[in-house]
Structures are given as C-alpha cells and as structure tokens.
Amino acid sequence: MTTICDLDPTTAEALRGAVGEARVVTSLEQLRIVLDTDVYEDVVVLGPSVDPGSAFRLAAALRISRPTLSLILVRQRIDTSLLAEAMRAGIRDVVDERDLYRLNASVRQSQSFSAALRESAAPAGGDGAPGPRGKIVTVFSAKGGCGKTTLATNLAATLADRGRRQVCLVDLDLAFGDVAIALQLFPAHTIADAVPLADVDFTAVQALLTPHSPGLTTLVAPVEPGSAESIPASLVAHILELLRQHFDYVVVDTPPAFDDQVLAAFDLSDVVALIATLDIPALKNLKLTLETMALLNYPRERWRIVLNRADSKVGLAIGEVEKTLRAPISVEIPSSRDVPASINRGVPIALDDPRHPVSLAIREFADRHVLGGAPSVPPDTAVPPDLRKDRRGFFRRRPS
Structure with missing residues (x-):
C-alpha cells in the first residue's frame, strides 16, 4: 500500500490518480498515526504543500526507525540544493509535481526496493551481533x-x-x-x-x-x-x-x-x-x-x-x-x-x-x-x- 500526504485534498486526490491504489491523509499527524498502525507500509508520497523542513525531519527519523519505508517528495520546483538536502535526510526520490508518469514509476520502483530490502534483512544473532559480511x-x-x-x-x-x-x-x-x-x-x-x-x-x-x-x-x-x-x-x-x-x-x-x-x-x-x-x-x-x-x-x-x-x-x-x-x-x-x-x-x-x-x-x-x-x-x-x-x-x- 502507498500513503499520500498533502494538506490540499484536491492535490492529494490528483496524486492518488497518478499512483493508483493508495490511502490519502491531509496532515503529518494523520500520517504518523497511519505509520504507527501499519508497520508494513512501503511508500509515502509527500505532496507539494508539505513543508520541506517537516518532510526532511520526518525522513531523518524514519530512516532509523523504518529503514524499509521509502519516502518520495513531490515539489513544484526542484533545484540542486533541494535534492542534496533530500538525499541527506534519506528521501528516496524527488519528483516534479507535473511529472505524474515519473511519480508512478518511482512508486513502483520504491515498492519493489522496499520488498527486496525486507527479504534481505536477516535478523541478528541472539547476542545482537551483526550477520556475516557478503x-x-x-x-x-x-x-x-x-x-x-x-x-x-x-x-x-x-x-x-x-x-x-x-x-x-x-x-x-x-x-x-x-x-x-x-x-x-x-x-x-x-x-x-x-x-x-x-x-x-x-x-x-x-x-x-x-x-x-x-x-x-x-x-x-x-x-x-x-x-x-x-x-x-x-x-x-x-x-x-x-x-x-x-x-x-x-x-x-x-x-x-x-x-x-x-x-x-x-x-x-x-x-x-x-x-x-x-x-x-x-x-x-x-x-x-x-x-x-x-x-x-x-x-x-x-x-x-x-x-x-x-x-x-x-x-x-x-x-x-x-x-x-x-x-x-x-x-x-x-x-x-x-x-x-x-x-x-x-x-x-x-x-x-x-x-x-x-x-x-x-x-x-x-x-x-x-x-x-x-x-x-x-x-x-x-x-x-x-x-x-x-x-x-x-x-x-x-x-x-
């Protein structure tokens, strides 16, 4: 499942139309509730009305607590500094609001990657030691x-x-x-x-x-x-x-x-x-x-x-x-x-x-x-x- 978060319900529905099957929330608080209750969520799309600072803080927290969860940031304007900040925060992809085809492809890729990462995540030993190196x-x-x-x-x-x-x-x-x-x-x-x-x-x-x-x-x-x-x-x-x-x-x-x-x-x-x-x-x-x-x-x-x-x-x-x-x-x-x-x-x-x-x-x-x-x-x-x-x-x- 994919969750779309945007403060504007109309924009959120438009993004859902590009992504396909997805749930929609209209605030970061609602998003946190969804993530707390659905531990198998794969992808979160943060819409253009979500404050970038809030998006980066959320991504930085989730990269530790939910490493298999992929975050995709949708923006009206994309520049080098935004991309660098997004990468540092752990956001998987940044997509232009007008490029709905790219958004759909990014969600599909992120779902595949999250599934592969879950499968490859071997549990540590009983003493907490890391697994063998590849x-x-x-x-x-x-x-x-x-x-x-x-x-x-x-x-x-x-x-x-x-x-x-x-x-x-x-x-x-x-x-x-x-x-x-x-x-x-x-x-x-x-x-x-x-x-x-x-x-x-x-x-x-x-x-x-x-x-x-x-x-x-x-x-x-x-x-x-x-x-x-x-x-x-x-x-x-x-x-x-x-x-x-x-x-x-x-x-x-x-x-x-x-x-x-x-x-x-x-x-x-x-x-x-x-x-x-x-x-x-x-x-x-x-x-x-x-x-x-x-x-x-x-x-x-x-x-x-x-x-x-x-x-x-x-x-x-x-x-x-x-x-x-x-x-x-x-x-x-x-x-x-x-x-x-x-x-x-x-x-x-x-x-x-x-x-x-x-x-x-x-x-x-x-x-x-x-x-x-x-x-x-x-x-x-x-x-x-x-x-x-x-x-x-x-x-x-x-x-x-």
Missing part, C-alpha cells in the same frame, strides 16, 4: 570489448538466483558505464549522487539503488562522463563496505584501467575475475594485468582468469595460453550470437535462457569460484539431454 566480486580487463559488463550482469543474475540471494551490481565504469543500458534500467539516481552527501550511511546508499529483478539490485554509473572525476576512491570503498554488510554478494563492473576507484575495489574484493578473449592484444593485456597485480601484492588466491569466446577458431590453443600466462584458466565461456541478442533485449542470458551453454559456463564459475562449492545445477538449469560436453569442456548440441 562477498565482493570484481570483474576486470585492461582491454575493452572483452565482455566485462556481460560477465558482470550475468554473474550477478546467476548469484541472485531469482531471489534466492540478495545481490548488488555496482557499475564502477564511472565515465562510460553500460550496466543501466545493458539491463534497460531507467535509474532515478546514480553513484554520483552520493558525492554531495556529508554523511553516507546505508540508508543514503539504498536511496541510490535501482532494483532490476528478484534478488538483483544495481548501483549504476553517472549519466554524465565528467562526473567520474568528482567521485573519490575513498567514497567508492566506503559504499562497497556498506553494500557488503547488507547484501550476500556485491558484483563490481569496472573500466579498462587501473584507476584509483578500481584499486579500491581490488583492495576489498574476495574474488577478482580477470577476463580476456582469445586474441593476442587481449592476452598481452591480461599478462600485464597479472604482473601488475603481483607487483601491487594482491593475493594470487583471489585471482580467477575467465576466457570469453573461448571456442573461437583463431589458431591459439588453451594450453598454450595457460603456459604463457603461467596461470590456469578458471572457466571458458563459449561464443554465441545469443549473447548480443540478449543484451539488445536488456535481459541477461542467464535469466533469459538458464540452460544456454553460456549461462551454464557462468553458473559453473559462480559455483566453483564464488559460492565456494562444487557445481550444483538447480533443476531448472539442468543440462538438457541434447547437450554434451566436448573434450575441452564446452557444452555442445548432440548431432541429430
């Missing part, structure tokens, strides 16, 4: 075009397992990130919105998140490439630490560069997936990456080499690649035209076709190197009878 998995390649975003989005979807686990996908390609477009998301906020906040806690970060599917939430890159320079590595590290405390897994997509933000992610990562394709430039960059990480003293046991489009007929043998790199390849992901087609549809192939050879390879990587156990393919992703593994481990169709 794992951070960073996907990296020093060469563009190797499939970092494809692996990151599909790995995140695989780990989420349709709501079985809570996963946050973070786009750290701050200048040219593609996570939002690859998943066809229309985020209200990005990681850049955390910069003006004086005190960034999880409540502030959760207001920046955009839900995608059951169990999968995203923190997307800035829309403007110039915003990348304003996001310090210390803020990135702080946000990743907050996310790992509230999600089972945090998957980080990165740019093809060893910048400070990427190094901050490496510092916190439990697993670093180093991806390359079967061509000389990509393998040369991968070898340099391995040497650089060794010089920076990143633990070798955290590195995992992922070979994408590994069945390409280009005259390079897998064994020769491992010998050159002096490191084993953890997983070989086959090539498929279905992958770019799934990207164009905005649906990870791991969700669209869990039994596809690419999906099975990513699931095998997740099972062995992230979840920390032997592969355990769920019934809905069991290998179909017309697939078999060839001598190099790739799933292929049996000849008819």
